[in-house]
Amino acid sequence: MKIIHHGAVNGVTGSCHQLDINEQSSILIDCGLFQGDEATSDSSTNQLQIEFDLSQITALIVTHCHIDHVGRIPYLLAAGFNGPVYATTATAALLPLVIEDALKVGVTKNQRLISLYLKRLQQLIKPIDYDQWFTLEVNNCDSGYQQAKARFNVAGHILGSAYVEIELSQLSQTDKNSNALTSLNGDSSNRQDKHIIVFSGDLGATNTPLLPSPKSPLRADTLVVESTYGDKNHLQREYRAESLRQVIEKSVSDNGVVLIPAFSIGRTQELLYELEQIIFNQQHNPMWQSIEIVVDSPMAANFTKQYIKYKKLWDNEAKSVLMHRRHPLDFSQLYTIDNHQDHLAVINYLSSRQKPAVVIAASGMCTGGRIINYLQRFLPEPTADILFVGYQAQGTTGRDIQTYGPTGGYVYIEGEKIDIKAGIHTISGYSAHADQQNLIDFVKGIEHKPKHIRIVHGDNEAKQALARKLKELIPQCEMIIPTG
Missing domain, CATH: 3.40.50.10890 (Rossmann fold)
Structure with a gap:
């Protein structure tokens, strides 16, 4: 299992994370635009191009439909991506509206082309309710994980926003011999080497109006967490x-x-x-x-x-x-x-x-x-x-x-x-983003604490400050601040 970041590592925009499940299967979590200085930096000279290999990517998971998390989806489709686009039910309703606007502003005014993009996107979108496990396609491979499932949890950032739990597991010997798959919602005790990765997306601040506050997952072996306000606390x-x-x-x-x-x-x-x-x-x-x-x-x-x-x-x-x-x-x-x-x-x-x-x-x-x-x-x-x-x-x-x-x-x-x-x-x-204390509380609320935390989506000072706080909370946890 490996995580590769295609954005949101040198700042707060362009979120796009690739989870390699095994040598033959990967999924993307978000595919957003760069903005501000990040759109003109050396590391994002070809920021609209999808330069990474799509041949093993079987799905895209969308945490929410802000442009810095979904704005490169048209370019992803143009590059040949043809897999399912998983999103919460509300995000699935909002996403075509956002992409249509992004196309008009940054790609083309040609309504026929826009309609073709949107038609293709609608064919790929798979709406999923909160707290419902769904299966991710995994190509056969002799090494690495061989099963994957995911579910959305309330993130409280905007309507439909979610953080994502992804559970990876091996097939047990019994499963391999019989080619039987363990039930998605059933007992997973016969799964070996289970690993849970949580991608935070953008977490909302607690006690804000309209949307419920996010609740921590039960377990996260690896956590990829945003840090927009990793060094600041908001006004009450x-x-x-x-x-x-x-x-x-x-x-x-x-x-x-x-x-x-x-x-x-x-x-x-x-x-x-x-x-x-x-x-x-x-x-x-x-x-x-x-x-x-x-x-x-x-x-x-x-x-x-x-x-x-x-x-x-x-x-x-x-x-x-x-x-x-x-x-x-x-x-x-x-x-x-x-x-x-x-x-x-x-x-x-x-x-x-x-x-x-x-x-x-x-x-x-x-x-x-x-x-x-x-x-x-x-x-x-x-x-x-x-x-x-x-x-x-x-x-x-x-x-x-x-x-x-x-x-x-x-x-x-x-x-x-x-x-x-x-x-x-x-x-x-x-701000619709969690502040430092909200982020700390989110990690503190995870009953089975992560062994690895990857801090993304923040300015360097914010990431470093959050890393120090989380290291105090979980001294044995490996803190990783990826760089582009």
Whole structure:
């Protein structure tokens, strides 16, 4: 058994991990795009190309459908991959929407080609419910593992997100002689040399709205864990919600616009949930009862519909809100902008009026999407405010604004130098990623602790900090920080 990393080892994007089950069989866990500096680094010069051998890869397992975990799937298909694409039921519903957008933005505008890609993807997708074992194809081989099964567990990152348990085992001598396979859900005591690998995908922070918190697996012999916030802890939820209220109230006191760059999946819905909560709690505050919440993203609108469709996956708190006849993702002060003409009209409208508004638009790291037009128009405005609620990778426009904005610096957007006069704010607690303590607790909760931990998907400082903490927790465990 061997693990090869094709991304997310020199930073936080491009997640793609290859698990070699034996000499004849491998599977992929995620196949994502590189972003920011990682998209232009020497190690990812041909980042869109699938340069690794696909001949032994029998399946792709998708942990969730953020672009840095699925964005290279079109290139995988173009390279000849023809195996099943396993995903949770909700992820299977979201994935074609994400891939369609990725194709339009980064590959082609040809609708016929896009339709062919999506048709092929739909043929390969295999939806699987949480906590259900499914068999992975393993080619016959005299050495190595000869059976494999996997299951998805709630990760709490975005709708449908999962961490993956993969159980590898040998056939017992009895099985070899009779060619009988052990039942997937039955007694596995006759399996020899069983090894369980857990791929964390992206784990969600605990006690966040809408989705349940992840629960640790019973056993992990090898753990591949993300480390986006391996060196930081978030604000507690009650503090971040209060910070959100205070920042918005201060920002709109001059009737200005608050821009929140946010990913269409997960962050946008979480923000809507808490904004509705604030509006509900501020029933006697005229400002909150009149403020307009604008979601300018067709993708976010589509994903919000899916969140509502799959509300059975919400946590108990969110379900309780629904029972009280409130609609946390569809309330009266929420406006959704669809077509590009309306998008431009909203920018002009907000520029000429004297009334507060909050605009949520993608992309979350300001690397593209409709947020760019808002930034070009409002960054030079002293009455405007930019509120970052998620991680900004090195080399992204979001990181540049976050770094240079507070000191009155400037930023280049589409080749244009723009002075930053808007207020710049950051609330770290709104990250959809687990923080350091969440990650430690996830490992601490594993009853049969891992012998090997591979730390990926983080900046070097975050990976090193998490490795030190986990080594204190499990001194006998081998800590591995892969490099590209």
